[in-house]
Amino acid sequence: MSEIPKTYEPQAIEEKWYSKWLADGCFTADPARVSAKRPAYSIVIPPPNVTGVLTLGHVLNNTIQDILARRARMLGKEVLWLPGTDHAGIATQNVVEKSLRKSGEMKHRDDLGREALVEKIWAWKEEYGGRILQQLRALGASCDWSRTRFTMDPEYSKCVSRIFVDLYNKGLIYRGKRMVNWCPASLTALSDEEVEMRPVNGLLYYFKVEVVEEPGTFLTIATTRPETIPGDSGVAVSPRDSRYSHLIGKHVRRPLPLENQTPLPVVADDHIDPEFGTGVLKVTPAHDKADYEIGQRHSLEIIEVIDPRGIMNELAGKDLAGLDRFEARKKAAELLRDAGLLEREEPYQNNVGYSERGQVPIEPRLSEQWFLKYPNVEEARNIVADGGMRFFPERWAKVYDHWMGNLQDWCISRQLWWGHRIPVWYRKNDPALRDRMASDENTSSRADSSLHVSTEPPPDSENWEQDPDVLDTWFSSWLWPFATMGWPKKTETLGKFYPTTDLVTGPDIIFFWVARMIMAGFEWMGEKPFENVYFTGIIRDKQGRKMSKSLGNSPDPLDLIGKYGADALRFGVMRSAPLGQDVLFDEKNVELGRNFCTKLWNAARFRQMQGSGPDGFTTEGEINPLLLTSDDKWILLRLDTAIREVSLALDEYRFSDAAQILYRFFWSEYCDWYLEAAKAALNSDGVERKANTLAVMDFVLGHTLRLFHPFLPFITEELWNGMGFNLDLPPKQGGETIQTSRWPQPLDDDFKAHYGITPEDDLAARAKYETVFAGRGLRRDFNIASNKRIRFVLQPVSELAAHDIDVLRILLNAEHLDIDPAYAAPKGTPRALTPLGTLFLPLEGLIDVEAEKQRISKEIAKVEDELAKVRAKLANPAFAEKVPPVVLEDHRQREATWAEKLAHLHQVLAQF
RNA sequence: GCGCGCUUAGCUCAGCGGUAGAGCGCUUGCUUCACACGCAAGAAGUCACAGGUUCGAACCCUGUAGCGCGCACCA
Numbered sequence: 001m002s003e004i005p006k007t008y009e010p011q012a013i014e015e016k017w018y019s020k021w022l023a024d025g026c027f028t029a030d031p032a033r034v035s036a037k038r039p040a041y042s043i044v045i046p047p048p049n050v051t052g053v054l055t056l057g058h059v060l061n062n063t064i065q066d067i068l069a070r071r072a073r074m075l076g077k078e079v080l081w082l083p084g085t086d087h088a089g090i091a092t093q094n095v096v097e098k099s100l101r102k103s104g105e106m107k108h109r110d111d112l113g114r115e116a117l118v119e120k121i122w123a124w125k126e127e128y129g130g131r132i133l134q135q136l137r138a139l140g141a142s143c144d145w146s147r148t149r150f151t152m153d154p155e156y157s158k159c160v161s162r163i164f165v166d167l168y169n170k171g172l173i174y175r176g177k178r179m180v181n182w183c184p185a186s187l188t189a190l191s192d193e194e195v196e197m198r199p200v201n202g203l204l205y206y207f208k209v210e211v212v213e214e215p216g217t218f219l220t221i222a223t224t225r226p227e228t229i230p231g232d233s234g235v236a237v238s239p240r241d242s243r244y245s246h247l248i249g250k251h252v253r254r255p256l257p258l259e260n261q262t263p264l265p266v267v268a269d270d271h272i273d274p275e276f277g278t279g280v281l282k283v284t285p286a287h288d289k290a291d292y293e294i295g296q297r298h299s300l301e302i303i304e305v306i307d308p309r310g311i312m313n314e315l316a317g318k319d320l321a322g323l324d325r326f327e328a329r330k331k332a333a334e335l336l337r338d339a340g341l342l343e344r345e346e347p348y349q350n351n352v353g354y355s356e357r358g359q360v361p362i363e364p365r366l367s368e369q370w371f372l373k374y375p376n377v378e379e380a381r382n383i384v385a386d387g388g389m390r391f392f393p394e395r396w397a398k399v400y401d402h403w404m405g406n407l408q409d410w411c412i413s414r415q416l417w418w419g420h421r422i423p424v425w426y427r428k429n430d431p432a433l434r435d436r437m438a439s440d441e442n443t444s445s446r447a448d449s450s451l452h453v454s455t456e457p458p459p460d461s462e463n464w465e466q467d468p469d470v471l472d473t474w475f476s477s478w479l480w481p482f483a484t485m486g487w488p489k490k491t492e493t494l495g496k497f498y499p500t501t502d503l504v505t506g507p508d509i510i511f512f513w514v515a516r517m518i519m520a521g522f523e524w525m526g527e528k529p530f531e532n533v534y535f536t537g538i539i540r541d542k543q544g545r546k547m548s549k550s551l552g553n554s555p556d557p558l559d560l561i562g563k564y565g566a567d568a569l570r571f572g573v574m575r576s577a578p579l580g581q582d583v584l585f586d587e588k589n590v591e592l593g594r595n596f597c598t599k600l601w602n603a604a605r606f607r608q609m610q611g612s613g614p615d616g617f618t619t620e621g622e623i624n625p626l627l628l629t630s631d632d633k634w635i636l637l638r639l640d641t642a643i644r645e646v647s648l649a650l651d652e653y654r655f656s657d658a659a660q661i662l663y664r665f666f667w668s669e670y671c672d673w674y675l676e677a678a679k680a681a682l683n684s685d686g687v688e689r690k691a692n693t694l695a696v697m698d699f700v701l702g703h704t705l706r707l708f709h710p711f712l713p714f715i716t717e718e719l720w721n722g723m724g725f726n727l728d729l730p731p732k733q734g735g736e737t738i739q740t741s742r743w744p745q746p747l748d749d750d751f752k753a754h755y756g757i758t759p760e761d762d763l764a765a766r767a768k769y770e771t772v773f774a775g776r777g778l779r780r781d782f783n784i785a786s787n788k789r790i791r792f793v794l795q796p797v798s799e800l801a802a803h804d805i806d807v808l809r810i811l812l813n814a815e816h817l818d819i820d821p822a823y824a825a826p827k828g829t830p831r832a833l834t835p836l837g838t839l840f841l842p843l844e845g846l847i848d849v850e851a852e853k854q855r856i857s858k859e860i861a862k863v864e865d866e867l868a869k870v871r872a873k874l875a876n877p878a879f880a881e882k883v884p885p886v887v888l889e890d891h892r893q894r895e896a897t898w899a900e901k902l903a904h905l906h907q908v909l910a911q912f
Numbered sequence: 913g914c915g916c917g918c919u920u921a922g923c924u925c926a927g928c929g930g931u932a933g934a935g936c937g938c939u940u941g942c943u944u945c946a947c948a949c950g951c952a953a954g955a956a957g958u959c960a961c962a963g964g965u966u967c968g969a970a971c972c973c974u975g976u977a978g979c980g981c982g983c984a985c986c987a
Contacts, residue, residue: 008949197985204987223987236987276986283987290987351985395916399982402915406983507982542924544980564949575935576924580917582980584924588936595949606946660926660934675946773953779941780953786942787952813944813952866931873930878967887930887968894931 010565029080041072084149184310204348222277257317393580419470478516568593634765767835
């Protein structure tokens with residue numbers, strides 16, 4: 001037995017244990033150990049951005065994974081928690097470019113050139129990348145670090161190319177000129193998922209155009225984007241709109257640019273809503289998705305007037321050319337006004353697509369990109385719909401289903417330098433190739449000798465040019481569950497740990513990542529990638545705002561760990577993170593966690609201070625059933641309930657419930673009631689009785705530490721060892737590290753029979769505690785300080801065990817507790833009716849008869865109230881008829897109890 | 913517009929058909945020999961609103977309002 005220090009110092013303890021766990025290889029997964037008796041449990045981490053730092057979101061997410069992993073180990077499973085990082089194309093390139101600009105190493109990426117910049121990013125990655133993984137260790141994450149992966153590891157990159165080639169050969173990847181979401185800041189195409197709609201306050205401009213065939217007749221058009229007028233190639237109205245039907249097929253004069261007067265055809269298209277604006281739409285096929293489609297239907301010209309940077313080009317006319325698109329908007333409105341064509345402008349709020357990263361409105365733009373038709377859409381959709389893969393909380397399954405039912409092809413090419421280069425080469429002397437490709441969507445070009453699509457460059461590489469683009473980050477992330485396990489080789493790891501058991505992630509990447517991983521899993525593994533998906537909430541501040549750097553409301557988890565300890569942070573976050581709800585983070589929660597750790601620490605310390613038992617060890621050995629007190633039996637029953645409830649909560653991913661149950665059990669039941677009551681036995685002179693109580697305490701503590709271990713890995717390990725539970729001693733709960741100790745089993749019927757524990761023991765102990773509670777209430781009512789030792793008299797309804805009398809006396813902090821069946825209380829003595837009898841607080845000469853009368857009257861009112869409620873129910877004839885017998889009995893019982901209590905109170909009152 | 917979630921004590925949230933709960937905060941008393949990061953006692957809620965189902969509704973159904981989120985968008 002080693003002595004537990006007086007104060008709990010998380011920092012030293014956390015470092016000590018984490019190093020030891022690493023040194024002992026506790027987190028290392030070995031597929032060879034997997035067997036029928038030792039099932040596999042696996043999780044792949046949602047790889048954080050390689051440039052990332054730990055946020056509270058990561059704390060939440062990874063604590064959950066760690067709880068799952070640690071509990072799985074305790075359930076005897078072989079656990080693989082596979083960590084790693086994501087190269088996060090745009091985000092990382094942005095971060096590094098920014099730092100290079102700041103340090104003055106470059107002004108624009110072109111200053112460095114592709115190779116040099118990519119080299120810089122790699123260097124940056126080597127230096128700072130993976131910092132977040134280090135930080136996860138401070139949190140206690142039990143990842144198998146020997147398997148850490150990065151989405152741009154050589155092997156992983158090879159997987160990505162292989163997948164691309166495979167999909168290309170299957171005809172699912174094609175190149176084409178399409179309307180894409182273009183980010184003018186990052187100068188790259190984005191997928192639809194990367195575009196975020198935001199309401200923007202702007203103006204709706206009404207301008208008029210003259211009908212060429214009917215001079216003097218004008219059409220009024222409403223638009224939010226007058227700067228695109230030079231790119232217009234038509235005007236559209238609804239075919240059902242009688243106001244304009246006579247104009248269909250005619251033309252209108254183009255208002256801008258002023259020097260270009262090519263007329264625009266008026267077409268009829270179903271897309272137009274006659275109710276909106278004037279019912280007339282200007283059609284800009286080059287700069288709007290819907291307009292593009294209208295243009296296609298009516299063979300309208302595509303006129304690009306905005307360049308990739310968002311600047312107006314020369315086709316926009318000399319007045320607008322060179323202007324930024326937003327300046328051009330104002331300028332265009334001015335020009336219309338000057339020309340007398342602007343009728344009015346009104347404030348208008350519309351939704352504009354923003355680049356998720358760039359904080360800039362995206363520009364729909366016609367551009368040549370690579371696209372993917374998703375594979376296995378039906379399988380992926382059905383596995384969730386049919387319950388073959390479960391989502392927690394379940395409602396995300398609907399969101400998933402909806403998205404899966406409305407899939408658009410995925411734009412997978414990015415005009416960036418950091419990422420997986422598209423494994424396609426073009427023959428240098430064939431400039432016409434790209435144009436041919438542009439209109440080619442079917443497989444006919446796959447045999448094209450001008451194109452080389454392969455994981456390896458063409459042999460005569462000097463004659464070829466590789467596609468300059470890289471792949472969307474998510475095109476590598478979607479392979480994560482199997483590419484990290486050695487695919488395409490049929491490794492033992494894949495064989496034993498795929499499909500993974502649980503995925504823990506945020507609902508914000510359900511489309512980006514989860515859905516795509518499911519499709520990829522089916523395509524290349526022929527199987528779903530995970531059994532269950534747990535979606536966490538989003539961490540917000542206590543006002544409900546999202547955590548953000550700019551608001552400064554995002555505390556650094558490492559600071560919190562330093563201040564309160566990792567266990568405190570974990571517990572605080574988990575206790576306030578209910579399934580499916582966002583988490584309002586408040587440092588108070590961490591404080592609560594810290595306080596709880598201290599409580600646990602001191603409860604263990606208290607046990608140590610009782611000294612060793614006869615064996616010289618803390619763990620006392622077998623519990624003697626004959627010596628169990630009512631308190632012992634009660635706490636064992638409570639423990640049993642806690643084990644059942646916590647296990648069930650964890651099985652259902654209700655982590656905050658599990659934390660709450662443990663908190664209540666340990667603090668309220670074990671510390672507040674059991675430990676205090678146990679002091680009666682500990683202070684008694686019976687050596688055996690004392691030893692038996694210590695044995696019960698050890699039993700309960702041993703179980704409690706194990707129940708807490710997934711939540712509080714460090715402090716539980718420290719106490720487990722400090723208290724000697726790691727030694728192979730009775731009651732044999734042990735193991736060297738708590739990590740591989742057995743997850744507690746409920747106390748079964750045999751156990752209860754052996755120790756003579758019945759449900760009645762729960763009631764017996766509660767009766768005692770209720771009596772204590774009543775006595776404390778009397779103290780309060782008569783302003784007697786809780787430290788003042790006084791005399792109580794109990795007039796019992798039945799005989800009491802000596803132990804129970806001891807407990808009552810100690811918990812009441814009574815100098816004396818007289819048990820007197822014939823007690824004749826002086827007139828006006830305060831009393832309380834308890835399950836054990838009437839408890840008196842004799843005040844010897846200090847009795848205030850009036851006060852006591854008032855107090856009793858108040859209580860009578862309360863009891864009458866309750867009694868009336870129950871009687872009202874019972875009085876209803878339908879009640880007795882329809883209610884289940886148990887409930888009826890319960891109500892009758894309640895009525896009797898209240899009635900008895902009322903009668904007694906009246907009797908007491910009558911004595912005054 | 914479609915879909916989802918939320919509305920319970922001052923705050924954050926449990927409870928989801930049978931006597932309104934927790935933590936924090938608040939009040940009062942306690943350096944009671946594990947813990948003041950503590951102990952004890954307490955105040956505090958027409959469970960958003962309106963209907964309905966039921967013997968019985970915070971809980972089920974319908975509708976309304978407010979807040980939040982997702983998807984789709986009309987220029």
